[in-house]
Amino acid sequence: MLEANKDARTWATVCHLSALLALVGVPLGNILGPLVIWLIKRNDHSFVDDQGKEAINFQISMTIYGIIAGVLVFFLVGFFLLVAIAIVDLVFVIMAAIKANDGEIYRYPLSIRIIQ
DSSP, X not given: OOOOOHHHHHHHHHHHHGGGXXXXXXXXXXXXXXXXXXXXXXXXXXXXXXXXXXXXXXXXXXXXXXXXXXXXXXXXXXXXXXXXXXHHHHHHHHHHHHHHHTTOOOOOTTOOOOOO
C-alpha cells in the first residue's frame, strides 16, 4: 500500500531525517527529532504515526547498541562497533527517508519494537 497524501509523505520523511540531528551535536537528537515530529503529526496522518514509531524505535535501539559498544571500548572491540553502528544508522535512516518519500512503509532491521 502506497501513501498518496504528499503532506503525509513529507512529514514521514522529515521524521526519519530528523534523527540526523545528533550529527550536528544535539544531545539525543537522534531520538528527540523523530519524537517531536511524531508527537505533533501522529494524529494528522496514520502514515506519519506508523513511520514515526518506526523511526523512534530504531533510534532507541541504535542508542542502546551504542551504549553497549561504548562499554566494550574497554575491550578494544567497541571502537569498531561504534563506527559500524554509526554507519548502519546513517545508511538505514537515508533508506527509510527515501522509502517514506515514495510513500512506502519502511521497517528498520535490528530495531527493538518498544513503541507499539
